[in-house]
Amino acid sequence: MLSGAAGGYVVVRLRNIAQALGIGDQFLHLATAILAEVAIPFQPFQRWPLWKEIGTNLDANPGLSTGTGYNAFHMDLVNATQPPDYTTLLCVRPDPLGAGASILSDARAAVSRLSPSSRALLADMTYRYGSFFNLSDVGEEYRPFPVLDDKPADLGFVRFTAKMLIESGLDEAHAHAAKELADQMVAGQVSFTLQRGDMLIVNQHRWVHGREPLGGGQHNVAPGDRRLLLQLFLRNSGAGSR
Structure with a gap:
């Protein structure tokens, strides 16, 4: 389900175990052991623990992972030469207001629906996004980078983030090609709401992810009750030699 042309993501449902154990150290040890059967857990952000919190911050930019x-x-x-092969999101608390569905899209399928001219533009080393500091085991900073590379799907990436449409300072042609790709991703998206104990694993070589808005009225929800995910990254064995 995670590899092959028809694969790219999976949800592992550990709800009963989360109910029995709670989501503390014992549960996280179990979840990490399960993920270690997929690939090697690693910690690219040295200022955060292996399982990085993605909470809900009412003061954050709404479009960020911690926003609403x-x-x-x-x-x-996206701007590392060796991004994680898999990203994992574990739901500790869903949005109590019932929103915030996870969204995913097959990036490879979206690319296949583009014109040859758009794909050629996306292969140019023109795109930029993000900063690069206090990171380890993800190679060097990649700036600028191409959205499309010439590697096979199990090695290369569709290096895409919608935020680069705003922050890259792109010329009209390259911006239009990236917007076309974004539109195709939205057209092919799937969505579902993670529940407590659900663990989403995404193959970054094939799929991209995001989130629908959280429910309105988050200021009425106690901070300890707001949506909370934990994130962990995985590296295929031998990936560092690529």
Whole structure:
């Protein structure tokens, strides 16, 4: 389900275990052991623990992962030469207001629906996004980078984040090609709401992810009751030699 032309993501439902154990150290040890059967857990952000919290911050930019608005399609660490092969999101608390569905899209399928001229523009080393500091085991900063590379799908990436449409300072042609790709991703998206104990694993070589807006009225929800995910990254064995 995670590899092959028809695969790219999976949800592992550990709800009963979360109910029995709670989501503390014992549960996280179990979840990490399960993920270690997929690939190697690693810690690219040295200022955060292996399981990085993605909470709900009412003061954050709404479009960020910790914000309350629409978090558009992206891959994680898009500006690293060796991004994580998999990103994992574990739901500790869903949005109590019933919103904030996870969204995913097959990036490879979206690319296949583009014109040859758009694909050629996306292969140019023109795109930029994000900063790069206090990171380890993800190679070097990649700036500028191409959205499309010439590697096979199991090695290369569709290096996309919708935020680069605003921050890259792109010329009209390259911006239009990236917007076309974004539109195709939205057209092919799937969505579902993670529940407590659900663990989403996304193959970053094939799929991108994001989030629908959280429910309105978050200021009426106690901070300890707001949506909370934990994120962990995985590296295929031998990936560092690529």
